[in-house]
Amino acid sequence: MSTNTVYANILTELQEGILTITLNRETKLNALTLGTLQEIRAAVQSAQRDPLVKGIILTGSGQKAFAAGADISEFAHFTEDQATRMSADGHDVMNTIENSEKPVIAAVNGFALGGGCELAMCCHMRIASENAKFGQPEVNLGVPPGYGGTQRLIQLIGKGKAIELLLTGDAIDAQTALNLGLVNHVVPQEELIARSKEILQKISTKSPVAVGKVIKCVNDFFRPNVNGMQREIYEFGESFITEDFKEGTDAFLNKRKPNFPGK
Ligand code: COA
Secondary structure, eight states: OOOOOSSSSSEEEEETEEEEEOOOGGGGTOOOOHHHHHHHHHHHHHHHHHHTTOOEEEESSSSSEEEBBBBBHHHTTHHHHHHHHHHHHHHHHHHHHHSSSEEEEEEEEEEEHHHHHHHHSSEHHHHHHHHEEEGGGGGGGTTOOSSHHHHHHHHHHHHHHHHHHHHOEEEEEEEHHHHHTTTTEOOOGHHHHHHHHHHHHHHHHOHHHHHHHHHHHHHTSSSSTTOOOHHHHHHHHTTTSSSSHHHHHHHHTTSSSSOOOOO
């Protein structure tokens, strides 16, 4: 699939090197069906192969919700097997986003609850509009989070606050999320996409090779049985044989701006 693929549940738009993926079920507060998640994964995977894509924004349609969770009406009657598969596949989607070598920003334009919060958390950064709300309300439904929420919330805000939010199911507002380190910035809703693009545009002037390597090294900090320090040593050494490294150092030494080939 290419970045021009037409999807049923998401919209994609490529503009000036930035692919915007918009969850497009506004009347259902962009609740995530299994089909929606598969489409997000396909769009992110195809972006990896598209040299025109420098960064990705994930956002929700409308002004009320990023995503109000996994679609409850879809999974309400699942068997244990179906639920296990749903969770495993959801994890795979979130991992695909987290492991994207192109930076992914969640532009959170309203409710990010349950699977919506998990989707925002697997992105590399989160920019929230002032009306955004974050929470993991699954305990109200008789389930724990199933798309990585118990793990990534701890990674982002620490065990003490994470377990409080996970056990109470309470939602927090954007300012509280900012204070806890769950989001990077809070901006008025009308500036949300522009601010997200601004950050990605800045990153797009850097070496794509180095950007991809930084993402890998950072992700390895949280991988059990993987030594992030060793990963960093390896990635650092390997970067010396890339054209980006030659361009970056040559540009510095010749007092000019680098123009990275991305290889
Ligand atoms: N799954 C399926 N449908 C959902 C949904 C979800 N997670 N979240 C919202 N919707 C649907 C509602 O059923 C409603 O559909 P309808 O108009 O056909 O009845 C529509 O989206 C609008 O939601 P509504 O509840 O009327 O909006 P609200 O402003 O009163 O409340 C929320 C907003 C987010 C507080 C509320 O929708 C909610 O609690 N959603 C579920 C959150 C959740 O538990 N997520 C975790 C799922 S694992």
